[in-house]
Each structure stands twice: as C-alpha cells, then as structure tokens.
Amino acid sequence: MPVQAPFELEKLSNKEYILNMGPQHPSTHGVLRVVLKLEGELVKDVFPDVGYIHSGVEKLCENRTYPAIVPYLDRLDYLGAVNLEWAYVLAVEKLCGIQVPERAEYIRVILAELNRVMSHLLWYSAFGMDVGALTPIFYAFREREEIIALVEAATGGRLTHNALRIGGFRNDLPKDFLPGLSRFLSSFEKKVDEYEALLIDNVILTARTRGVGVLDPELAVNYGVTGPSLRGSGPAWDLRRTAPYSVYGKFDFRVPVSEGRDTWSRLKVRMDEMRESAKILRQAAAALPAGEVSAKVPRVLKPAPGEAYARVESPRGEFGAWVVSDGTERPYRVKFRSPSFSNLSVLREIAVGCNIADIIAIMGSLDLVIPEIDR
Amino acid sequence: MGLTDGLDERLVRKVPGAPVVLAAAEWAINAGRANALWTLTFGLRCCAMEMMAAGAARYDWARFGFEVPAASPRRADLMIVAGTVTTKMVPLVRRLYAQMAEPKYVIAMGSCAISGGPFAYDTYSVVKGADKIVPVDIYVPGCPPRPEALLDGMLKLQKKIKQSKFTAEAA
Numbered sequence: 267m268p269v270q271a272p273f274e275l276e277k278l279s280n281k282e283y284i285l286n287m288g289p290q291h292p293s294t295h296g297v298l299r300v301v302l303k304l305e306g307e308l309v310k311d312v313f314p315d316v317g318y319i320h321s322g323v324e325k326l327c328e329n330r331t332y333p334a335i336v337p338y339l340d341r342l343d344y345l346g347a348v349n350l351e352w353a354y355v356l357a358v359e360k361l362c363g364i365q366v367p368e369r370a371e372y373i374r375v376i377l378a379e380l381n382r383v384m385s386h387l388l389w390y391s392a393f394g395m396d397v398g399a400l401t402p403i404f405y406a407f408r409e410r411e412e413i414i415a416l417v418e419a420a421t422g423g424r425l426t427h428n429a430l431r432i433g434g435f436r437n438d439l440p441k442d443f444l445p446g447l448s449r450f451l452s453s454f455e456k457k458v459d460e461y462e463a464l465l466i467d468n469v470i471l472t473a474r475t476r477g478v479g480v481l482d483p484e485l486a487v488n489y490g491v492t493g494p495s496l497r498g499s500g501p502a503w504d505l506r507r508t509a510p511y512s513v514y515g516k517f518d519f520r521v522p523v524s525e526g527r528d529t530w531s532r533l534k535v536r537m538d539e540m541r542e543s544a545k546i547l548r549q550a551a552a553a554l555p556a557g558e559v560s561a562k563v564p565r566v567l568k569p570a571p572g573e574a575y576a577r578v579e580s581p582r583g584e585f586g587a588w589v590v591s592d593g594t595e596r597p598y599r600v601k602f603r604s605p606s607f608s609n610l611s612v613l614r615e616i617a618v619g620c621n622i623a624d625i626i627a628i629m630g631s632l633d634l635v636i637p638e639i640d641r
Numbered sequence: 642m643g644l645t646d647g648l649d650e651r652l653v654r655k656v657p658g659a660p661v662v663l664a665a666a667e668w669a670i671n672a673g674r675a676n677a678l679w680t681l682t683f684g685l686r687c688c689a690m691e692m693m694a695a696g697a698a699r700y701d702w703a704r705f706g707f708e709v710p711a712a713s714p715r716r717a718d719l720m721i722v723a724g725t726v727t728t729k730m731v732p733l734v735r736r737l738y739a740q741m742a743e744p745k746y747v748i749a750m751g752s753c754a755i756s757g758g759p760f761a762y763d764t765y766s767v768v769k770g771a772d773k774i775v776p777v778d779i780y781v782p783g784c785p786p787r788p789e790a791l792l793d794g795m796l797k798l799q800k801k802i803k804q805s806k807f808t809a810e811a812a
Binding site for chain 1: 681682683684685686687689690691693694697698699710712714724725727729730733737759760763764765766767784785787
C-alpha cells in the first residue's frame with residue numbers, strides 16, 4: 267500500500283528537509299508516523315499519518331451481538347478500558363431502556379476511576395521516558411501494579427477487563443476489594459506528591475515544558491480537544507461535571523484546570539486529576555449501597571429500531587459511542603468518537619515553529635493512545 | 642551468523658581436538674548471547690503495556706539479562722512483536738527485522754501476533770499472525786499475556802539459544 271508523501275520534495279528549499287518520526291519510535295506510544303518538515307532544528311510543518319494499527323473495529327461490531335462487542339472496546343484504549351466499555355454499554359442501555367441498579371453504578375464509578383488513575387500513572391511514566399527521565403516509570407509502576415491487582419481481583423483482567431455487562435455486572439465485587447481499596451487510598455495522595463516533586467516540579471522539566479506548545483482555548487474548542495489537554499488551557503469542561511452521567515452528580519470533587527495553556531499546565535492538570543479521582547473513590551467506597559449488581563436483561567438482546575449516543579469522560583477526554591439498531595441482535599452501525607483523534611489533530615497548530623525536541627514533549631502531553639485513533 | 646553457523650561436521654572431526662575446542666566455544670558464546678539480549682522497543686497494542694510492566698519495578702526483566710531496551714533495531718537482538726500487525730504495518734515490520742543484526746530472535750507476544758487474535762476472522766486489515774512476515778522463535782499466548790508469561794517466554798528463548806549448535810550435519 268503506497269503511502270502518499272504529504273510534502274512535495276521539489277518544493278523544499280535547500281535548507282529544509284523531511285524527517286520521519288515513527289511508526290516505530292519510542293515516543294509515539296504505538297505506531298504513529300509523524301512526518302516533519304525541518305529547517306535545522308526548527309519544525310516548519312507537521313503531518314501525522316495515522317492508520318498503522320487500523321483493525322476495523324467499527325466494521326467488526328456489525329458482525330457481533332450486542333454483548334460480544336464489549337471486549338473490543340478494551341482493545342481500543344487499553345489504559346482506560348472501563349471508561350470506554352461504559353460509553354458503549356450506556357448507549358445500549360439507553361437504546362433498550364434498561365435501568366441499572368444503583369450498586370452497579372457505584373461499582374462502575376469505582377472501576378472507572380481506578381482506570382483513570384492507572385492511565386494517568388502510565389502516562390506519567392511514559393512521559394518521563396519521552397523527555398529523558400527513566401526513574402518515574404519505576405515509581406509509577408509500583409502503584410500501578412497495586413491498582414492492577416485490585417482491578418484484576420474484581421474483573422479478572424489486568425488491562426483488558428471486559429468488566430461491564432449491559433445492565434450491570436456479572437459478579438459482585440470480591441470480599442476483600444474494599445479493604446484493599448482503602449489500604450491503597452490511605453497512602454496514594456502522598457505518592458502523588460512524590461511524583462510531582464520527582465518530575466513535574468523538576469527544574470529541567472519545567473524549563474523544557476513551560477511556554478512550549480501553547481494551546482489557545484478557542485483553538486482547542488474548535489478542534490474538539492477534550493479531557494486534560496483541554497483543561498490545561500482553561501475551560502473547565504469535564505463531562506463528569508458538565509453533563510453528569512451515572513451517579514457522578516452525587517460526588518464532591520473539583521475539576522482541575524490550569525490557565526497556563528502550555529505543555530506544563532497539561533501535565534499539572536493530570537497530576538491534580540489523580541488526587542480528585544482518589545477523592546471520588548473514597549466517597550464511592552463509603553456510599554456503596556447494597557443490592558443487586560445487574561438489571562434483568564434478556565439473554566438475546568434485540569433493541570427496537572432506533573439509535574442512541576452516549577459519552578463519558580475517559581482519561582483522554584470525551585469518548586462517545588453511537589449505536590444504531592435495526593431490530594436484530596446485531597447493531598446496524600456502531601461509531602466511536604475517540605478523544606485521541608481530535609487531540610492529535612491539533613498537533614499541527616501548536617507544534618509548528620517549535621524545536622524538534624519539543625515535539626516529543628508536546629505529543630507526550632496530549633497523551634495519545636494510537637489504537638483509539640485508528641480503531 | 643557468520644563463522645559460528647553451519648560448520649561442516651565432517652571437516653571438524655578431521656582436525657584433532659577440534660570438537661572439544663568447538664564445544665567450549667559454543668558454550669561460552671551461547672551463554673553470552675542468551676544472557677545479554679537487547680530488546681527492540683516495538684509496541685503495537687495492549688501487549689506493549691504488559692511489556693513495559695515486565696520491564697518495570699515489580700517484574701524487572703533486567704534480572705535475566707534483558708537489561709537494555711534498544712530504541713534502534715540496529716543494536717537489538719530480540720524483537721518482541723507485541724500486538725496486532727496490520728497490512729499497513731507489514732513492510733515496516735519486515736524492514737525492522739531486516740535492520741537487526743544477526744543473530745536475531747523474534748517473540749510473538751499475544752494472540753494478535755500469534756494468529757490475529759480477536760480480529761482473526763472477519764477483519765480486512767489484520768495480518769493473521771506475525772509468523773506470516775518474520776520467522777518467530779517463541780509464541781507467548783494471552784490477550785494480553787501477563788508479564789510472568791512474557792518472562793517465561795523469554796527464559797524459554799534463552800534456553801533455546803543455549804542449545805544452538807555451530808556445526809551442521811552434512812546434507
């Protein structure tokens with residue numbers, strides 16, 4: 267399959283040259299090709315070439331029954347898997363008019379927030395490696411493995427949980443889950459302070475990221491940038507607060523924003539978000555009601571013809587699932603709105619004019635997951 | 642593998658003492674190769690996260706000699722195909738493998754790299770196994786495999802390397 271060159275070589279001046287970053291590049295976190303037009307160290311143009319991990323998930327969904335689609339969502343964004351499952355399951359529940367028991371909603375919140383912390387921890391370690399700090403990964407994975415052990419006990423999977431069912435859950439939480447969760451939460455905020463002291467407040471990192479990749483809020487909104495990348499530019503747009511789904515309206519938490527608009531602000535927002543997630547986890551564990559974990563759902567699910575759209579705040583931003591039913595047991599069409607795709611599309615606007623080393627920091631701060639872009 | 646690969650066994654037997662010297666050299670070189678495998682950092686999908694976990698604090702593959710993740714294929718000994726290989730990615734995987742210096746080894750990690758995994762049956766863009774493109778030494782099943790499973794696969798690879806012979810039976 268020939269790949270079209272995004273820049274015409276003849277049109278380059280003799281000082282300019284083209285550099286391929288990726289598809290195999292440690293800092294693209296997967297297989298993203300970024301074609302750079304450079305003049306010395308200065309970036310003149312950026313062209314992200316996506317599709318290297320396109321596996322046709324949306325098309326596959328048309329050949330799967332409704333419950334069988336859930337595992338594919340884990341494989342789109344393996345860092346915040348429960349959040350993505352949630353968007354899809356929410357859309358199908360909307361389509362079928364299923365009312366989820368309250369205990370299941372709380373368990374979903376707990377798992378989704380644990381996923382968010384897991385995702386931000388991995389972003390933290392990967393960002394550290396991108397900019398040349400190898401220590402963060404060893405700190406962050408220490409806590410990440412603790413969370414993985416918890417989530418694995420509850421769902422059976424380390425990354426690809428396949429936890430959510432349409433209507434609730436298959437099983438209740440294991441007996442020792444809540445004590446384990448409170449043990450983890452008892453020291454987690456202190457660990458976040460440690461991470462922040464180690465990397466985010468580091469003088470070298472601050473010098474590399476302050477004033478780099480400035481993203482104006484209007485530009486961000488125009489490009490559909492969401493999640494921590496948007497909140498680093500100012501707008502307090504968090505679906506958990508602005509359009510609360512499930513039981514998020516009942517929790518007391520802050521939406522961390524930063525007015526700095528640069529790469530450093532986006533890092534800072536993510537660190538604060540981990541603290542807020544810990545707050546939500548504590549409240550959800552304390553208020554977890556007793557009862558059933560699953561609604562009554564027919565074994566063969568055949569929603570009435572129609573369509574439904576649901577969106578959740580995934581660790582990377584707004585993830586949406588649009589499901590169209592034609593009355594059979596398989597969906598007619600499923601479309602996913604992935605936050606990484608929109609966040610990547612703004613790269614050209616903010617990276618042109620910076621140095622080549624800054625591209626790595628900017629892309630790291632956008633926190634891209636490539637299978638979610640390519641689907 | 643140059644001189645160390647495929648020496649004619651009949652020729653070796655003719656020289657007095659040669660099999661003994663060769664066996665000692667074999668042991669030493671194989672031990673060196675097996676215990677200093679540099680891995681190419683080449684993550685494709687979910688499996689890459691488990692690969693990172695295997696290298697990070699709890700599992701720590703440095704204990705077994707997988708100390709250095711090589712960002713460039715030219716200094717890597719081992720390619721771990723961690724994830725789905727798509728049609729668009731095929732020429733690049735081939736090129737990465739070609740750029741690695743001999744002796745080189747490949748681990749297919751996860752069901753996508755083994756057979757296409759959950760995308761095997763009806764996707765138009767997924768290659769049904771990394772072994773359709775490059776020769777694979779070890780298969781590690783799982784979706785994704787646990788870090789323990791990957792470590793087990795890597796230890797199996799070490800065992801395989803330690804058993805390799807320099808002499809070849811004459812055809």
